[in-house]
Amino acid sequence: MRRKEQWTYPRRLRDQELLGWGHEAAHYGSVETDALRLGEVPSEEQSRWFEMNYGVSKDVYEKYKGAHNFADVLDCHFGMIQLLAFRRRHHTRKANFTSIF
Numbered sequence: 001m002r003r004k005e006q007w008t009y010p011r012r013l014r015d016q017e018l019l020g021w022g023h024e025a026a027h028y029g030s031v032e033t034d035a036l037r038l039g040e041v042p043s044e045e046q047s048r049w050f051e052m053n054y055g056v057s058k059d060v061y062e063k064y065k066g067a068h069n070f071a072d073v074l075d076c077h078f079g080m081i082q083l084l085a086f087r088r089r090h091h092t093r094k095a096n097f098t099s100i101f
Helices: 002-007 016-025 031-040 044-054 058-064 070-100
Strands: none
Touching: 031 044, 031 058, 031 070, 044 058, 044 070, 058 070
């Protein structure tokens, strides 16, 4: 989960070593692996990150994880959150660049 969290940071603040390890260890991780990790090492910060990026708390995930396609929907939500964050960063940079001229 820390690997996914790093992707939400601006590029200059990312821990590249952690990203490399995470990529090798859990390529294409999912809500299941993030929830498992959160269960092993619970923290308030990680719980907030999980809820912000998946749209539900870990407790809600645990309650409905057996429901058909529930994990797929949450993984899609995570992907959309990341896409929107990327678009916001890109738009801001573009606006700043054009304002220089």
